[in-house]
Amino acid sequence: MREMLRMIFVLSLICGLSGLTLATVRQATSERIEEQVMTFVQGPALEQIFSDHDNNPVKDRRIFNLPNGPVTVFPALKDGKLTGVAIETFGKGYGGNIGVMVGFTTDGSKLEGIGITTMKETPGLGARLVEPQYRDQFKGHSTDKIALKKQGGDIAAISGATISSTGSVAAVNDALKIFNQIKDKLPTAWGS
Numbered sequence: 001m002r003e004m005l006r007m008i009f010v011l012s013l014i015c016g017l018s019g020l021t022l023a024t025v026r027q028a029t030s031e032r033i034e035e036q037v038m039t040f041v042q043g044p045a046l047e048q049i050f051s052d053h054d055n056n057p058v059k060d061r062r063i064f065n066l067p068n069g070p071v072t073v074f075p076a077l078k079d080g081k082l083t084g085v086a087i088e089t090f091g092k093g094y095g096g097n098i099g100v101m102v103g104f105t106t107d108g109s110k111l112e113g114i115g116i117t118t119m120k121e122t123p124g125l126g127a128r129l130v131e132p133q134y135r136d137q138f139k140g141h142s143t144d145k146i147a148l149k150k151q152g153g154d155i156a157a158i159s160g161a162t163i164s165s166t167g168s169v170a171a172v173n174d175a176l177k178i179f180n181q182i183k184d185k186l187p188t189a190w191g192s
Contacts, residue, residue, distance in 0.1 A: 042074065042088060042101060045115025048135065049086055049103035050076040057086065062189050064182045071178055075190050076103070076112070082190050084112045089174040091167030095120035098129065098167045102175035104143070108183050111146070113139040114172060119164075126164030134158055134165075138172065146172050 038058045046057045053076035061074045076084040086103040098119045103112030114135055121127045128134060137155050138146075147153025148169055150162075157165035 041117050045101035045117045046074055046086055048115035049101060049113040050084060053078055053083060060190065064185060066178070066181055071182070073182065073189070074101075077190060080191070082106055082186065085179070085186060086112070087175045087178050088117055089171040089178065091169070091171030091174070093119060093121050093167040094126050094161070094163040095122065098164065098171060100168050100171035100175070102172050104179050106186060108143055108179055111138045111141045111143060111172070114168070116168070121161065121164045125158065126161040128158045128161060129164055129168055143176055146176065
């Protein structure tokens with residue numbers, strides 16, 4: 001009995017120390033991991049959206065606290081002046097959530113474009129969301145009405161991938177709602 005209690009104590013001590021070590025390592029590396037995700041996931045999508053900027057949108061990002069939770073906003077700056085912003089939102093696709101980075105002009109009247117950050121869509125069908133032929137439909141598009149053709153809009157869905165197309169358009173419209181909540185705060189957020 002005494003030997004069993006000793007083993008339980010030693011195992012509990014080892015488990016406790018292991019848990020403490022893992023928690024410490026996670027806390028120490030979480031900032032670096034977040035920066036890597038921002039650089040290698042959001043960064044390429046931002047480069048697809050903004051063509052004329054001289055800043056690093058990932059490093060210059062700001063967090064805005066909204067009633068539904070915090071939102072990260074990525075700026076495009078040219079000579080220190082804010083020229084556009086991007087917001088990442090998610091829409092429901094066939095294979096799960098589709099991450100869409102949506103860029104806006106500073107007044108919110110037009111889209112700068114979109115970039116796909118994450119997806120698990122069917123190769124050759126829904127995965128065609130990343131192709132310029134689909135993405136370029138959003139460049140310079142008015143924010144008045146963003147919808148697929150079958151819903152009365154002018155965005156052509158990807159043939160055979162209606163669910164993926166619908167999810168990406170839903171993500172764009174969600175980003176527009178968020179943009180409208182923060183647009184009054186944008187002129188002062190980056191000192192423009």
